[in-house]
Amino acid sequence: MTASIYSQMIQAFVIALVIALALGPVFIPLLRRLKFGQNIRDDGPARHLKKAGTPTMGGVIFVFATLAAGLVAGRGNPDTLVVLGALLGFGLIGFLDDFIKVALKRSLGLRAREKLLGQVLLAALLGVLVITVLGRGTAVTIPFGALFTGNEAALDWGPWFYVLFSTFLVVGMANAVNLTDGLDGLAAGITVVVAAAFAVVGLGSGKPGVALAMTALAGGCLGFLFYNRHPARVFMGDTGSLALGGALGAAAVITGNELLLLVIGGVFVLETLSVMLQVFSFQVFGRRIFRMSPLHHHFELGGWSEVRVVRTFWLASIFFALLGLWGSHAL
Numbered sequence: 233m234t235a236s237i238y239s240q241m242i243q244a245f246v247i248a249l250v251i252a253l254a255l256g257p258v259f260i261p262l263l264r265r266l267k268f269g270q271n272i273r274d275d276g277p278a279r280h281l282k283k284a285g286t287p288t289m290g291g292v293i294f295v296f297a298t299l300a301a302g303l304v305a306g307r308g309n310p311d312t313l314v315v316l317g318a319l320l321g322f323g324l325i326g327f328l329d330d331f332i333k334v335a336l337k338r339s340l341g342l343r344a345r346e347k348l349l350g351q352v353l354l355a356a357l358l359g360v361l362v363i364t365v366l367g368r369g370t371a372v373t374i375p376f377g378a379l380f381t382g383n384e385a386a387l388d389w390g391p392w393f394y395v396l397f398s399t400f401l402v403v404g405m406a407n408a409v410n411l412t413d414g415l416d417g418l419a420a421g422i423t424v425v426v427a428a429a430f431a432v433v434g435l436g437s438g439k440p441g442v443a444l445a446m447t448a449l450a451g452g453c454l455g456f457l458f459y460n461r462h463p464a465r466v467f468m469g470d471t472g473s474l475a476l477g478g479a480l481g482a483a484a485v486i487t488g489n490e491l492l493l494l495v496i497g498g499v500f501v502l503e504t505l506s507v508m509l510q511v512f513s514f515q516v517f518g519r520r521i522f523r524m525s526p527l528h529h530h531f532e533l534g535g536w537s538e539v540r541v542v543r544t545f546w547l548a549s550i551f552f553a554l555l556g557l558w559g560s561h562a563l
Contacts, residue, residue, distance in 0.1 A: 237440045241431065244305035244444050245451035251297035252455025260459060260466045263287035268334045270467050286464060289330045291472020293459075294420075294452035295323045298479070301448035311434075311441025314361060315482045319449070321354045322406050322478025326470035334469075341470070348403070354478070355402035359395035362485055370394035375492045376559040386488070398481075401490045406477030408500040411507055411526045413473040416462035418528060418542045420453045422499050422549040423476050427453065429496045429553035430483045433560060437487040449479055462539050492560055498552030499545055503527050 269285035299316055306312030325347060333341035341347075362368040370391050377385025389397065413419035427450040434443030453476070459465045468476075477500075484493035494501050506527035513521045523533040531541045 237435070237443070240305045240307075240440075240444055241447040244301045244448040247304055248294070248297040248301035248448045248451030249455045251300055252294050252452045253458060255293045255296060256455075256459040256466070259290065259293055260287055263289060263466065266335070268330075270469075271333070283464070286467055288334060288467040288469040289327065289471045290456065290460065290466035291323060291326065291468035291470075291475055293466070294449075294456040294468075294472065295319060295475050297452035297455060298445075298448045301451060302445050305448065306441060306444045309441035309444065310366060311439050311486050312445045313441075314358070314366065314486060315442060315445035315479055318354070318358055318402070318482035319445075319475050319479035322351065323471055323475030325350045325354070326410075326472065326474035329474075330469040330471050351403045351406055351474070351478075352399060355399040355406075355481070356395055358402060358482055358485060359398040362398075363391055363394070366486065368486060368488065371488055372397070372490055373488050373492065373560075375489075375495050375556065398485045398490060401493070402478060402481030402485065404504070405481040405484075405493065405497065405500065406474045408497070408504040409477035409480070410470060410473040412500050412503045412528070413468060414526060415528050415532075415538050415542050416464035417457055417460050418545060419473055419476065420457045420460050420468065421542065421546045422497075423453045423480070424450050424457065425546065425549045425553050426480060426493075426497050426500075427483075429557055430480065430487070430489075430493075432557055433487055433489055433492065433496075434483065436560065437489065439487050442483050442486050445479070446483055449476070462542065489560065492556050495559060496553050496556035498555075499549045506530070 264287050268287055268289050270283060270288040298319060302312050302316045329341040329347055332338045363370060371386040371388040374385040374387060409419055412422065427446040431443040431446035434440065434446060480493060480497065484490045503526040506522055507525045509521050510525040513519055522530040524530055528541050528545060532538065
């Protein structure tokens with residue numbers, strides 16, 4: 233690995249960070265003037281009601297910052313462009329959903345089937361692109377496999393099943409990040425950690441373009457976190473959360489580490505599982521497992537402050553990231 237890639241990664245991180253910090257004072261007042269304020273669920277924690285009207289759709293800040301940094305530092309690297317394309321594509325779906333909810337005052341936004349169809353089409357296109365254009369192949373690395381066999385372990389199911397699998401993973405990750413985005417700074421902070429970890433994975437997998445995109449994403453999210461930390465001055469909305477999940481999913485697909493994303497992004501997975509278990513238990517047994525789902529609300533209703541929940545989940549994310557990197561021999 234040449235020194236130039238490390239300088240490009242630093243460049244991508246700094247550019248995204250600076251742009252995100254600079255865009256905050258521009259976009260936040262604009263969103264406020266346009267009255268693009270967040271609607272708060274009545275059935276959520278009571279303390280969240282005071283957040284009603286906080287500008288949303290702020291994900292445009294780090295999406296723009298990441299795109300700009302990736303294009304400048306990536307210098308046309310095809311892997312970088314594909315990750316940025318996933319970021320933009322999923323971000324546009326989220327933007328349309330937010331716009332319908334906030335600007336057009338349709339409380340449900342896009343219909344669920346419309347939103348899901350758009351995500352599936354984008355994710356399937358991603359799977360096809362990495363096979364046909366990037367020549368990545370269809371093998372999926374098994375996390376921790378080398379710890380038991382001494383060599384990297386992988387599964388290869390062929391192109392058709394692989395596209396189905398990668399589509400499911402990318403769509404699932406996009407919606408997992410969306411579910412996690414419920415507290416000030418929670419999703420953005422976790423993404424900084426996960427993106428940084430996948431920058432290391434990208435280098436270890438011989439995919440420096442992915443590493444560049446991930447460092448740009450980490451820088452953009454860190455800059456956004458300055459405005460999104462508690463008490464948040466802006467929320468990312470579906471514009472941001474779907475974009476983040478799409479970009480992380482793309483990074484995993486390009487590097488062949490789809491299953492590793494489930495380890496490094498363990499907090500996103502736990503948040504999603506908490507919702508699935510809650511729905512299953514209530515539908516089948518008529519009882520709730522958690523005080524409220526996703527999982528972060530369970531701790532809130534248990535008396536934890538929002539800041540304590542967020543910081544605890546950030547620490548958990550660091551643990552999962554280190555665990556995943558250790559299991560992938562990237563550390």
